Amino acid sequence: MTLQLDFANIYPFIEENAFEKIGEQTRPALRTVLDRSGPGKEYLGWLDLPQQEPGTLERIQEVASGIREKDATLICIGIGGSYLGHKSVIEALQPYTDSVLYAGQNISADHLQHILDIIDEREEVYLNPISKSGTTTEPGIAFRVLRKWHEERYGEQGSASRIIATTDSSKGALRELSDQKGYQTFAIPDDVGGRYSVLTPVGLFPIAAAGIDIKALLGGAGAMRKQATSDSPENPSLRYAAVRNSLYEQGKAIEILSTFNPRLQYFTEWWKQLAGESEGKDRKGLFPASAVLSTDLHSLGQWIQDGPRNIFETFLTVKNSDHTITIEASNENADNLNYLAGKDFDAINEKAYQGTAQAHTDGGVPNLTVSVDKLSEETVGELIYFLEMAVAITGYRMDVNPFNQPGVEAYKTNMFRLLGKPGVG
Amino acid sequence: MTLQLDFANIYPFIEENAFEKIGEQTRPALRTVLDRSGPGKEYLGWLDLPQQEPGTLERIQEVASGIREKDATLICIGIGGSYLGHKSVIEALQPYTDSVLYAGQNISADHLQHILDIIDEREEVYLNPISKSGTTTEPGIAFRVLRKWHEERYGEQGSASRIIATTDSSKGALRELSDQKGYQTFAIPDDVGGRYSVLTPVGLFPIAAAGIDIKALLGGAGAMRKQATSDSPENPSLRYAAVRNSLYEQGKAIEILSTFNPRLQYFTEWWKQLAGESEGKDRKGLFPASAVLSTDLHSLGQWIQDGPRNIFETFLTVKNSDHTITIEASNENADNLNYLAGKDFDAINEKAYQGTAQAHTDGGVPNLTVSVDKLSEETVGELIYFLEMAVAITGYRMDVNPFNQPGVEAYKTNMFRLLGKPGVG
Numbered sequence: 061m062t063l064q065l066d067f068a069n070i071y072p073f074i075e076e077n078a079f080e081k082i083g084e085q086t087r088p089a090l091r092t093v094l095d096r097s098g099p100g101k102e103y104l105g106w107l108d109l110p111q112q113e114p115g116t117l118e119r120i121q122e123v124a125s126g127i128r129e130k131d132a133t134l135i136c137i138g139i140g141g142s143y144l145g146h147k148s149v150i151e152a153l154q155p156y157t158d159s160v161l162y163a164g165q166n167i168s169a170d171h172l173q174h175i176l177d178i179i180d181e182r183e184e185v186y187l188n189p190i191s192k193s194g195t196t197t198e199p200g201i202a203f204r205v206l207r208k209w210h211e212e213r214y215g216e217q218g219s220a221s222r223i224i225a226t227t228d229s230s231k232g233a234l235r236e237l238s239d240q241k242g243y244q245t246f247a248i249p250d251d252v253g254g255r256y257s258v259l260t261p262v263g264l265f266p267i268a269a270a271g272i273d274i275k276a277l278l279g280g281a282g283a284m285r286k287q288a289t290s291d292s293p294e295n296p297s298l299r300y301a302a303v304r305n306s307l308y309e310q311g312k313a314i315e316i317l318s319t320f321n322p323r324l325q326y327f328t329e330w331w332k333q334l335a336g337e338s339e340g341k342d343r344k345g346l347f348p349a350s351a352v353l354s355t356d357l358h359s360l361g362q363w364i365q366d367g368p369r370n371i372f373e374t375f376l377t378v379k380n381s382d383h384t385i386t387i388e389a390s391n392e393n394a395d396n397l398n399y400l401a402g403k404d405f406d407a408i409n410e411k412a413y414q415g416t417a418q419a420h421t422d423g424g425v426p427n428l429t430v431s432v433d434k435l436s437e438e439t440v441g442e443l444i445y446f447l448e449m450a451v452a453i454t455g456y457r458m459d460v461n462p463f464n465q466p467g468v469e470a471y472k473t474n475m476f477r478l479l480g481k482p483g484v485g
Numbered sequence: 486m487t488l489q490l491d492f493a494n495i496y497p498f499i500e501e502n503a504f505e506k507i508g509e510q511t512r513p514a515l516r517t518v519l520d521r522s523g524p525g526k527e528y529l530g531w532l533d534l535p536q537q538e539p540g541t542l543e544r545i546q547e548v549a550s551g552i553r554e555k556d557a558t559l560i561c562i563g564i565g566g567s568y569l570g571h572k573s574v575i576e577a578l579q580p581y582t583d584s585v586l587y588a589g590q591n592i593s594a595d596h597l598q599h600i601l602d603i604i605d606e607r608e609e610v611y612l613n614p615i616s617k618s619g620t621t622t623e624p625g626i627a628f629r630v631l632r633k634w635h636e637e638r639y640g641e642q643g644s645a646s647r648i649i650a651t652t653d654s655s656k657g658a659l660r661e662l663s664d665q666k667g668y669q670t671f672a673i674p675d676d677v678g679g680r681y682s683v684l685t686p687v688g689l690f691p692i693a694a695a696g697i698d699i700k701a702l703l704g705g706a707g708a709m710r711k712q713a714t715s716d717s718p719e720n721p722s723l724r725y726a727a728v729r730n731s732l733y734e735q736g737k738a739i740e741i742l743s744t745f746n747p748r749l750q751y752f753t754e755w756w757k758q759l760a761g762e763s764e765g766k767d768r769k770g771l772f773p774a775s776a777v778l779s780t781d782l783h784s785l786g787q788w789i790q791d792g793p794r795n796i797f798e799t800f801l802t803v804k805n806s807d808h809t810i811t812i813e814a815s816n817e818n819a820d821n822l823n824y825l826a827g828k829d830f831d832a833i834n835e836k837a838y839q840g841t842a843q844a845h846t847d848g849g850v851p852n853l854t855v856s857v858d859k860l861s862e863e864t865v866g867e868l869i870y871f872l873e874m875a876v877a878i879t880g881y882r883m884d885v886n887p888f889n890q891p892g893v894e895a896y897k898t899n900m901f902r903l904l905g906k907p908g909v910g
Binding site for chain 1: 599745785789831841903
């Protein structure tokens with residue numbers, strides 16, 4: 061395990077000798093997860109997710125390899141947990157790929173038309189509808205439009221051979237359609253909710269299609285699983301959750317996940333779903349916000365430094381980029397930056413992080429740091445499992461069910477009524 | 486003016502007969518702006534910004550046209566107010582252009598290397614460093630690296646003829662370098678701060694280079710200026726500010742700007758800087774958060790529906806997309822979506838918005854709606870001026886200086902010390 065936690069800037073806000081105590085207070089919530097004894101326990105399949113059904117991984121890799129060998133474009137059609145997980149991993153590890161595109165995550169004709177314009181110019185296009193039911197509105201209408209384009213391009217059989225559906229193993233509209241048309245399918249496990257599904261075929265197939273090593277990703281998650289399921293005070297997810305709960309109980313309303321790496325922008329979006337949807341219920345929950353620094357130090361930075369002290373901050377840092385760019389000396393030194401000559405961007409970014417953590421500490425913002433050496437399949441896998449477990453613990457400690465999302469139905473019900481859906485009135 | 490405000494879902498939370506009263510309470514803050522009598526009054530140049538220095542607009546259009554005729558790539562190098570304004574307008578109005586790229590808004594070697602890889606394949610590359618001082622770290626190091634590439638590609642003279650600097654009119658490192666090398670320049674007015682600078686050459690030149698009609702953009706801002714500088718209770722910025730201040734005074738901690746149009750994702754980022762940096766000081770300020778719906782209804786949606794009631798929501802909606810995609814009937818109706826046949830995406834998106842606004846009202850979230858008919862230069866110009874004035878009013882009503890940003894220095898000072906900058910210790 062390479063993920064590191066640094067709590068040094070918490071101690072001014074949580075006394076160092078209280079650290080053990082808040083860990084003890086939080087351990088029952090960890091045990092509720094591990095004993096599978098709390099509400100939502102039927103959705104704890106993610107705990108074991110470094111393991112997959114026999115043969116699944118190999119089949120994912122085989123289908124993904126076939127797509128990559130053809131230099132094909134894969135369009136993933138999903139929303140929420142059927143979108144953010146793979147999007148965030150692909151942006152972190154293959155940030156500039158254009159072989160995986162996304163549709164069905166909004167109701168924007170301009171966005172969908174843009175996707176249609178792109179694929180008009182591509183030779184080989186595969187579709188990957190991702191939906192447990194197959195009737196969710198946003199991906200449903202996008203798939204209907206894209207499937208028409210696809211059948212016109214390839215014919216009904218040619219289209220069917222280029223559609224891989226990720227859906228329920230036995231029931232639902234997309235399962236029925238897949239069986240009828242002969243689509244290849246991957247199964248969404250029954251015991252894993254959408255926001256915890258990135259390490260199921262929901263996420264793994266698009267991730268593999270982007271050329272990312274899914275075995276290594278699962279290996280990273282597995283390495284973290286050993287730590288994060290341990291009933292020890294050193295359990296990193298427990299320690300992070302204990303801090304989150306303690307600060308929440310002290311009245312902090314907002315957690316800002318601040319990364320210094322723009323490749324993690326969508327990873328913070330994935331975390332916002334994970335934390336917000338798990339904890340935000342029964343009038344409880346930390347509001348999950350995110351920032352990409354140092355960009356947003358010139359945006360939200362002023363507020364973080366001097367605004368109301370109802371926030372705390374979790375830094376997510378990556379010590380080494382894939383590329384090294386070193387500042388060279390300049391004869392004229394017109395920009396007065398020669399004092400940086402010989403330093404590379406990562407070294408400067410590290411000082412920006414250190415300077416920011418100190419400034420925010422001085423400004424009264426409790427903060428902690430989660431860092432990895434570099435972005436790799438292993439470290440991203442670790443981060444996923446680490447955060448999934450921390451949020452589950454925090455939710456139980458807040459006395460909510462971290463695995464349901466009853467509030468998501470409210471807008472849908474209204475929308476269905478307004479759209480005249482049969483049977484909704 | 487085409488921008489519409491809808492306060493219907495505020496009335497359960499602010500009594501309808503209190504609406505006039507909170508407007509009256511907020512009017513002194515409006516007068517402080519208009520009389521130019523408050524703290525930061527030396528930065529009120531944005532009030533007049535639909536007007537430009539004589540000849541400036543024409544020169545911006547001429548240089549931008551020259552770049553467009555060559556099918557050239559323009560790299561804008563800036564951070565904060567020298568980044569978010571034009572980025573947000575370009576994403577709103579030319580969302581899929583790849584002729585304008587961005588550097589210097591972070592300290593990421595991977596990001597900068599990606600830009601270098603792209604321009605290696607492009608024939609004509611222009612640079613647009615944007616910095617009042619020319620010594621800001623992030624754009625400074627990016628410009629140093631890009632200028633070296635540029636001079637190697639085009640030679641010193643060829644490079645100089647392809648660099649357009651947006652900087653101070655008389656002083657600073659970038660001004661000196663520009664004079665020495667013979668760069669074309671555009672001036673940043675002294676009386677406009679970074680986050681209010683999108684309608685100065687800071688924003689207008691990149692926006693014009695993306696093929697957007699800047700006269701129409703300023704025309705929209707000018708149309709809103711008439712309304713937003715009026716000392717009438719119908720002033721839309723005053724009405725919005727009055728609601729913001731009233732909800733803040735009632736204890737709301739977070740404002741979520743929720744758009745149903747993904748082309749406005751960066752516009753919400755620009756607003757977060759505008760609001761957060763203007764109001765977040767002296768331990769005051771609404772925390773500015775954003776959401777892109779319906780995407781984030783499957784992410785933050787649960788929290789918004791059922792979490793702590795310390796939020797209010799401002800919807801930003803666009804009634805018509807540029808493209809129309811209509812749902813067709815399907816013989817098999819496998820997805821059960823035939824009830825939508827004949828409806829287009831915009832109609833469905835509108836019902837998603839209405840259903841969401843009702844659901845959040847029912848869930849105890851005060852909300853209001855700012856809507857425009859479509860995204861055009863005129864409506865985006867209106868939105869910019871509308872929000873700039875609303876935030877200025879809110880800041881004065883909170884009794885802060887909306888035009889300074891003292892907290893932004895804290896991380897910089899620490900970073901300079903850690904980097905060994907001469908004279909900082």
